[in-house]
Amino acid sequence: MSAAAVKILIIDENRIRAAIIEEGLREAGHAAVTVIHDVAGIARRIADEQPDVIVIDLENPNRDMLESMFQLTRAVKRPIAMFVDRSDSASIEAAVEAGVSAYVVDGLRKERVKPILDMAISRFNAFSRMARELDEARTELESRKLIEKAKGILMKSRGLSEEAAYALLRRTAMNQNRKIAEIAQSLITAASLLGPGDGT
């Protein structure tokens, strides 16, 4: 059996993350990768696909259902164990840390599965990092918009230059030990309460 013959099923409601993992596995030479986003009818899918390895995010609420299915039903012909080797605690810890759980059919050799699990872990981590960066970028953009708006209010109501308006916001933030965006938000809120025109 060549490396490409290991059949992998990815179950992830997050389509972007699933795509990232799938891409990583395909790049590593695994051609038999199936992705499903919805657990409805999963018993039939597993019976059809007969996967050797199932990768699912740790937070998926349906894991109890999946595990009981692995234990009880005839949908899965070979018994499925979680992870590869219980003695490989570093690997298990890395997986749980990354939010990955993996189920592997019994008898599949550790050397065959380890690279797949490692790939899933690294892609999960990459996705988390990306999501965090995206979140930060979004917050940053929101902050800039708030500060622009607050500057406009100060320039108009107090006749300040743009630089002076920004300096005032920054000084206030430093004095109150708060972020400039928070001061800007407070100012915008106050302006919208105080009078028409200057606010939103």
Place this chain on the structure above:
Amino acid sequence: MNARVTAGFLPLLDSAILVAARQKGFAADEGIDLALVRENSWASIRDRLAVGHFDVAHMLAPMPIAHNLGLAPLAARTIVPMALGLGGNAVTVSLPLWDAMRAHGATDDFDPAATGAALRAAIAEGQRPRFAVVHPHSGHNYELRYWLAACGIAPDADVEIVVVPPPLMSDALAAGRIDGYCVGEPWNTAAVAKGVGRIVTTKAAIWHSSPEKVLGVAAGWAEANPDALAALLRALYRAAVWCGEAGNREELAAMLAAPDHVGAPAEWLLPALTGRIAAAAGETAAVPDFFVPQAKAATFPWKSHALWFYSQMVRWGQVAASARNASVARETYRPDLYRAALKPLGVALPGANAKVEGALTAATPVGSAGASLVLGPDGFFDGRIFDPERLDQYLTSF
């Protein structure tokens, strides 16, 4: 004492004791910084306990036994030094299944014998209803099966039993993917509130004063941190007392309703706390001891409870009967740790580690160390008795 303890929990009413221990300052009073982490599945609770993310967790009572019997993948050795209350579950069916049961004489008083007989008659007409439970190793699975079997319904032949996560139960029922389920509150009341299901019986009616959730503790953590564990048990005991006081119900319901905790409306949580259960909208009836957080030694880890769960694991083919397996189940529960930790509180503690389950037909004062203690009633609806001293006889009686 100054220790940080991380506890995993699922969004269920019976996480109440853990939530109150943190929110009402009982943990802090004992020098415990109790961090609560909400999880989505029992599998996650198990995994994160195994890798040390959690020190302790809200667990289905049979789970730690299954861990120690090697029935669960990747499980840490787990001990049970405390239970987290008695009761709290119910059985809910879809409206079409209820109509069929009603046509066969189902009563609306939660009587397990009457509703079970009606279900059996409906099945005899050719139905094969699909029921959901929350986990194979759960009180829900075993009490549902106990009820069905005692009513002449074979759980593996006459019905199908599947696993569905608690918060998704009522939606699965509404969508017709399942016909009924056994789950903890508020997920029965949720189906009633949404008008998609009817509560037909309760855990308290099937087996009065029966065990449900426990505090599962990673054995390694318990051995390395005996003082922190003892302090935590005292905090949880005091939290259980607070949860059991009628005057605190509204506050507790509001606390549990928060998105970080159960994340469901407070009015869905109140029925279990007051014991006034609505089988359907506007049909409310009192269920004695529906959920008992503290009274009747509700937090005591009875070895007879552990052995009853083991007996049901054997009964339903999850584990082989052996003296060794029975011993693993018995030793999972640690009433010794409970007693040692609570001794300084001077509260009523059972003198025995095990009791005959189902023997008490009425509330009965029992011998205890210190203050007085009342136990029971603890009967099974079919009148059977479980004597842990006669385990083998019980196993062969089914």
